[in-house]
Amino acid sequence: MSIAFADRMSNVHKSFIREILKVTQDPSIISFAGGLPNPASFPVREISEAATAVLNESGESVLQYSTTEGYGPLREYVAERYARRGLKVDPDEVMITSGSQQGIDLAGKVFIDKGDKVLVERPTYLATLQAFGLYQPEFRSISLRDDGPDTAEMAEELATKKIKLFYAVPNFQNPTGITYSQRKREDVAALLNEHGTAFVEDDPYGEIRYMGDDMPPVKKYMENGVLLGSFSKIVSPGMRLGWLVAPKEVMENIVIAKQATDLHTNFFTQRVVYQYLITNDVDSHIMKIRAMYRKQRDTMVRAIEKHFPEEVRYTRPEGGMFLWATLPEGISSLELFDIAIKEKVAFVPGQAFFADGSGQNTLRLNYTNSGEEAIETGIARLGNAIHRLMEQKK
Amino acid sequence: MSIAFADRMSNVHKSFIREILKVTQDPSIISFAGGLPNPASFPVREISEAATAVLNESGESVLQYSTTEGYGPLREYVAERYARRGLKVDPDEVMITSGSQQGIDLAGKVFIDKGDKVLVERPTYLATLQAFGLYQPEFRSISLRDDGPDTAEMAEELATKKIKLFYAVPNFQNPTGITYSQRKREDVAALLNEHGTAFVEDDPYGEIRYMGDDMPPVKKYMENGVLLGSFSKIVSPGMRLGWLVAPKEVMENIVIAKQATDLHTNFFTQRVVYQYLITNDVDSHIMKIRAMYRKQRDTMVRAIEKHFPEEVRYTRPEGGMFLWATLPEGISSLELFDIAIKEKVAFVPGQAFFADGSGQNTLRLNYTNSGEEAIETGIARLGNAIHRLMEQKK
Numbered sequence: 001m002s003i004a005f006a007d008r009m010s011n012v013h014k015s016f017i018r019e020i021l022k023v024t025q026d027p028s029i030i031s032f033a034g035g036l037p038n039p040a041s042f043p044v045r046e047i048s049e050a051a052t053a054v055l056n057e058s059g060e061s062v063l064q065y066s067t068t069e070g071y072g073p074l075r076e077y078v079a080e081r082y083a084r085r086g087l088k089v090d091p092d093e094v095m096i097t098s099g100s101q102q103g104i105d106l107a108g109k110v111f112i113d114k115g116d117k118v119l120v121e122r123p124t125y126l127a128t129l130q131a132f133g134l135y136q137p138e139f140r141s142i143s144l145r146d147d148g149p150d151t152a153e154m155a156e157e158l159a160t161k162k163i164k165l166f167y168a169v170p171n172f173q174n175p176t177g178i179t180y181s182q183r184k185r186e187d188v189a190a191l192l193n194e195h196g197t198a199f200v201e202d203d204p205y206g207e208i209r210y211m212g213d214d215m216p217p218v219k220k221y222m223e224n225g226v227l228l229g230s231f232s233k234i235v236s237p238g239m240r241l242g243w244l245v246a247p248k249e250v251m252e253n254i255v256i257a258k259q260a261t262d263l264h265t266n267f268f269t270q271r272v273v274y275q276y277l278i279t280n281d282v283d284s285h286i287m288k289i290r291a292m293y294r295k296q297r298d299t300m301v302r303a304i305e306k307h308f309p310e311e312v313r314y315t316r317p318e319g320g321m322f323l324w325a326t327l328p329e330g331i332s333s334l335e336l337f338d339i340a341i342k343e344k345v346a347f348v349p350g351q352a353f354f355a356d357g358s359g360q361n362t363l364r365l366n367y368t369n370s371g372e373e374a375i376e377t378g379i380a381r382l383g384n385a386i387h388r389l390m391e392q393k394k
Numbered sequence: 395m396s397i398a399f400a401d402r403m404s405n406v407h408k409s410f411i412r413e414i415l416k417v418t419q420d421p422s423i424i425s426f427a428g429g430l431p432n433p434a435s436f437p438v439r440e441i442s443e444a445a446t447a448v449l450n451e452s453g454e455s456v457l458q459y460s461t462t463e464g465y466g467p468l469r470e471y472v473a474e475r476y477a478r479r480g481l482k483v484d485p486d487e488v489m490i491t492s493g494s495q496q497g498i499d500l501a502g503k504v505f506i507d508k509g510d511k512v513l514v515e516r517p518t519y520l521a522t523l524q525a526f527g528l529y530q531p532e533f534r535s536i537s538l539r540d541d542g543p544d545t546a547e548m549a550e551e552l553a554t555k556k557i558k559l560f561y562a563v564p565n566f567q568n569p570t571g572i573t574y575s576q577r578k579r580e581d582v583a584a585l586l587n588e589h590g591t592a593f594v595e596d597d598p599y600g601e602i603r604y605m606g607d608d609m610p611p612v613k614k615y616m617e618n619g620v621l622l623g624s625f626s627k628i629v630s631p632g633m634r635l636g637w638l639v640a641p642k643e644v645m646e647n648i649v650i651a652k653q654a655t656d657l658h659t660n661f662f663t664q665r666v667v668y669q670y671l672i673t674n675d676v677d678s679h680i681m682k683i684r685a686m687y688r689k690q691r692d693t694m695v696r697a698i699e700k701h702f703p704e705e706v707r708y709t710r711p712e713g714g715m716f717l718w719a720t721l722p723e724g725i726s727s728l729e730l731f732d733i734a735i736k737e738k739v740a741f742v743p744g745q746a747f748f749a750d751g752s753g754q755n756t757l758r759l760n761y762t763n764s765g766e767e768a769i770e771t772g773i774a775r776l777g778n779a780i781h782r783l784m785e786q787k788k
Contacts, residue, residue: 003590004505055438059442134651
């Protein structure tokens with residue numbers, strides 16, 4: 001007997017990255033394809049101490065059911081950290097989520113009706129296309145410049161297309177590494193305010209800035225912004241702990257959706273991470289991660305300068321985990337992928353990050369999960385592969 | 395500027411239970427309203443040892459991102475436990491979820507289109523009405539007898555109403571405590587097979603049987619059943635760890651939905667719980683929980699026999715955490731609630747568990763989170779309240 005699935009399942013496909021990651025299991029392949037933090041950045045001993053402490057001190061409570069919104073002191077901690085970055089947030093406006101990915105899904109559930117127009121950056125975070133895609137919107141894309149979206153284009157979209165929601169990653173975007181300028185933050189916020197468009201600001205990498213000045217979230221300039229954050233890049237991604245900030249009226253709906261989705265976020269982990277945060281020097285831990293990633297980023301940028309044909313353009317991220325390369329027009333990164341795998345190096349072809357199916361000549365490179373020697377060798381191999389492909393196409 | 399939410403948000407309300415639980419925060423109130431396991435059943439020391447062990451042995455790996463399907467050995471463990479209960483399951487057919495509540499949400503996402511007819515028991519698990527409700531089905535209800543659903547009525551529904559999916563809790567149902575007989579299991583499966591109707595079998599209490607013989611899941615007799623389970627009642631609910639069993643074609647869609655929802659379930663917790671399971675005598679731990687709950691259940695049944703008017707009917711559960719009482723026709727459990735709160739005892743009025751809004755004279759009582767003295771005293775108070783209300787209505 002055949003099974004009847006919901007319509008929404010007919011539009012989505014398994015993550016392309018997921019399939020690629022399977023190919024790159026081969027240990028002889030140097031992979032820039034994944035999006036993994038460097039495990040050397042995980043505070044293993046400190047987490048172990050924190051787990052022992054909370055179980056000793058309040059074991060029965062940390063293993064029991066808890067509230068949908070999350071652990072109060074952890075919500076306060078998140079609010080306090082935003083205050084330091086210039087954003088005033090009430091702890092009641094913070095929900096602890098199962099990673100910031102869940103924040104994306106909850107926002108989709110609460111805002112998106114079938115057929116609604118959702119505006120995303122070109123390119124955008126792949127897993128948002130998947131999460132939002134299950135609520136069956138019509139995606140529209142806005143061009144991304146080196147300092148953020150093309151605001152003239154955005155103004156036109158908002159004025160003429162009845163956009164329900166805008167989704168963006170303003171800091172060190174996945175996949176491009178691009179960061180919004182201060183000017184673009186304020187302009188984007190003003191446009192969204194003007195049209196009453198909902199905004200989901202995804203900021204999982206915000207604290208991982210190793211160059212330039214920190215800038216406040218776009219939400220600072222908005223009435224109704226939803227802001228997503230994550231402990232994945234500063235503590236541990238495997239623990240799936242993030243947060244969602246939203247004004248009261250939005251939060252009431254998010255709470256309903258969250259409760260229906262999984263009752264509440266793992267309380268044991270919330271308590272362990274909170275214990276870790278208050279008993280350790282988190283800022284110096286983050287400084288270490290920044291220094292580590294800065295070095296890896298510099299190594300990759302230098303290697304690219306040395307090994308890539310000069311026609312290849314690439315971003316120079318001020319933070320985060322990814323760098324984005326654009327091959328000359330007509331050179332396909334999917335074709336490059338096949339050659340690169342033979343050269344024993346992997347990346348993610350960029351097309352998967354485009355809601356409109358463009359971007360055939362782009363690729364994403366992760367530098368946080370490879371040692372400096374591997375980065376040097378891998379980029380040399382990739383440079384060879386690009387040279388070979390460009391030769392073939394001449 | 396007013397915010398435009400998705401249509402689906404207009405049909406749902408905050409959990410009624412959630413609101414009730416706030417009223418019952420008063421420590422002078424004896425509450426049978428919650429659905430909490432007895433914290434004395436949590437293996438705190440063992441979990442602490444397991445956490446230390448996995449962090450010592452493979453800290454960097456347990457804190458890293460992991461696979462959407464869940465930790466392989468934990469999936470095998472789940473499959474092996476089902477084998478002991480007479481159900482053959484391949485580990486590939488098991489996904490680790492953020493509690494069984496997430497399994498409900500994922501099934502809703504994968505199966506339910508707006509307007510689809512979803513059949514539930516009358517009454518049914520409240521949080522399923524909420525989770526499925528966000529996918530906007532039309533709920534239909536089937537009468538529940540002492541040994542399971544009315545199969546004649548069910549045959550009629552399936553034959554005439556184009557039912558997309560049936561949801562049920564065949565063991566020690568929340569809210570009624572009712573368990574399907576062996577005959578009903580086979581009959582229900584045969585009906586669903588005949589009509590090719592999807593089935594979500596929710597079994598969070600399956601291992602918590604303290605009377606009568608264990609029976610295999612209904613899925614044993616089905617082609618396409620989805621079966622949900624949970625570690626909440628045998629290890630810890632705060633850790634939000636459950637699983638979903640589904641045949642390959644369904645699982646492929648569930649994996650897509652899960653990945654979009656939160657990438658994967660907390661890997662640290664999966665590893666800690668697996669470590670706990672393989673280094674402890676879980677069966678003897680479950681025996682202890684069963685003995686504890688059996689005693690609490692017996693105390694409540696005896697107290698009801700003594701204190702409730704004889705016109706009140708009630709279930710005598712063979713497992714799980716809840717008992718269900720039915721007041722005489724025309725006596726409202728909502729009115730009773732107000733009187734009971736003054737008597738310093740709380741419960742959940744049953745109406746919230748009915749998709750069709752009936753059940754005004756029913757109530758749910760939890761016995762696992764109160765000591766024997768509190769059960770005795772609380773039921774005496776509740777008996778008084780019922781007597782008073784019935785007097786008033788004469």
